[in-house]
Amino acid sequence: KQEVTQIPAALSVPEGENLVLNCSFTDSAIYNLQWFRQDPGKGLTSLLLIQSSQREQTSGRLNASLDKSSGRSTLYIAASQPGDSATYLCAATSGNTPLVFGKGTRLSVIA
């Protein structure tokens, strides 16, 4: 059974800092891994999806990497801004299964 863990649970950084959010998964036979952003009281916004055959994806200031052999993914945010403050969730699928989510990392970027 797939289990997804995110560390740290919460992170506070000053504006402009680069930062890395970590995600680990137990079943390396994943088909894809997806990173989401969730603002308080809102739904999930998809940020990046990495297929199992890929090693990374980039969108603007965001870069997500995937290392299946070690069961890890990272989300790198460059030059953080207060508007980046939100909860970031990673989720994996393996086999014909829906997404299995971590509990998220709550990010605060301080101006």
Next chain:
Amino acid sequence: GAGVSQTPSNKVTEKGKYVELRCDPISGHTALYWYRQSLGQGPEFLIYFQGTGAADDSGLPNDRFFAVRPEGSVSTLKIQRTERGDSAVYLCASSDGPGSYNEQFFGPGTRLTVL
């Protein structure tokens, strides 16, 4: 184009009552998912539809929960004899094709409060 929509956005009900939550997926998306998110947790899978049929309902917690998608588009999640522990945000997502390879797009959720 329009994203996934869910109605109502908030639902308050009393213990023991019946509720229905609606999801309108992105037009043309064949796969539809229901998840439940409790405070401070990640979403947990409930049920997955491919077209009109439930391809996987292993996440439904008990027989008080039921979902339908009669025409392969709109889906309704039905909860009978609600309990306080059912209070959560119910999220719907859709994707273009079988879920394993395709990006899932989420709606804003329905916040259910059982008093």
